[in-house]
Amino acid sequence: MCTGHGTAAAAGAPADFLQGASYKKHPGVTALKTVRLPEDLQRGALSVIHGAALRELPERARRLSNFLWSRKRATDEAALRKKALDLEKRLLEQEVEKGGDGDRYLTDIRIRKEVLSQLKKTTYHWTPVRYDDELSIIYLAARLAGGYAAVRRALNEIKKRDDLFSPCSLLDFGSGLGTVVWAVHATWGDTLKESVCVDSSKAMNTLAERLLRGDSETKDPLLKQVYFRQFLPVTPTVQFDLVVSAFALSELASKQERAETVLTLWRKTHSYMVLVENGTKEGHQILMEARDTVLKVIFLLNVFCCEQCAHQFPCPKLAQEPQLPCNYPQAYRPLPLPGNPEHEVECFSYLVVARQETTREDKSLQWARLIRPVLRRPRHVHCHVCCPDGKLRHLVVTDKRNGRAMYRCARSSDYGDRLPLLQSEDESLP
Secondary structure (H helix, E strand, C coil): CEEECCCCCCCCCCHHHHCCCCHHHCCCCCCCCCECCCHHHHHHHHHHHHHHCCCCHHHHHHHHHHHHHHCCCCCCHHHHHHHHHHHHHHHHHHHHHCCCCCCHHHHHHHHHHHHHHHHHHHCCCCCCCCCCHHHHHHHHHHHHHHHHHHHHHHHHHHHHHCCCCCCCEEEEECCCCCHHHHHHHHHHCCCCCEEEEECCCHHHHHHHHHHHCCCCCCCCCCCCCEEEECCCCCCCCCCEEEEEEECCHHHCCCHHHHHHHHHHHHHCEEEEEEEEEECCHHHHHHHHHHHHHHHHHHHHHCCCCCCCCCCCCCCHHHHHCCCCCCCEEEEECCCCCCCCCCCEEEEEEEEEEECCCCCCCCCCCEEEEECCCCEEECCEEEEEEECCCCCEEEEEECHHHHCHHHHHHHHHCCCCCEEEECCCCCCCEC
16 A cells, blocks of 8 residues: 555646536546435335235345355365365374374375365355245345445446447346346436346246336336346347346356356447446455456457456455455435335445447546545545556545645545546655
């Protein structure tokens, strides 16, 4: 971590980066105010939940939410094999240190049993989640509002940086309740002409269709031209303006399967690909795997990558602070169900990748991402940012040193927003 006063948010930063906006709404602000579900979606969801009349639904929803939040990736066979060999080697070395001179065959058997025993205790036992009709409704109660808020926030990043983009086609992988279609509609209006939702669960697809009809069997879908599939389209030449995968990569069984899926989604991307996962260490690492996979292709094809990261270097936070995931908060209103608070905060990680550079931002300015909550103090602000050179920095922004515009913007920014950077003679110190 570097600490600096001048390299970023330098004195004399021109106020025209505001583009006519107020300090509180400067171009780097991406957080939304408290996100509410669309009225039609909330009405349909409540109708489904009340009609199902599931016993102990609040408690079951809470347990499912906690389970999904704490869920880890499946351990790859190669990693498991290496772990077993390292453990076996360590146990053999301990046996030699003890001066064991018993039967080598019996010793090997004992060590192998001990290896298996320790692996069972220390290895995460990943199993796929099978969503039937009942579990899908529990998921609806647990995750509809939070998942919607995370996707809305990620899509707002595109809308803020590329005001000319409006998707006509959408591919949603791991579509679940169909919240991505609703979020796209809330972000860009009626621009979608075709939406393909892919989810392996037939029960989830059926429930998502019910929500589109407001839980009515006779009404027309509230959002048109939405098609549900259980498998990705096989045609390699068909592309979509917007490709989204929200909370789905973590449900794939191996690193290889995740990499293959990300490359397939990227091939089907015409403009933007958006990946969203839980804001946990696991979710962040899954997205960094995906980022590395796509960047290899991007460098080969010489296309542009625009993401929540300020750069295309290896993730410095993953290297320096592996226990602290890169995540972002978004306030939202949960479904009005018994036991639910009036407001909640969804913590998530996301990645946005573009086929080509479309932002019209001033090229003389570079932007850094705020990776921690902003600490506002009398006459100065502490900002922890990830910079375009791939380094983490701690900036102290003041009115006197950095100018009124930068100081007011820093005070008005928060975790996940971006701050403009200018080069100055006062370089940040290691």
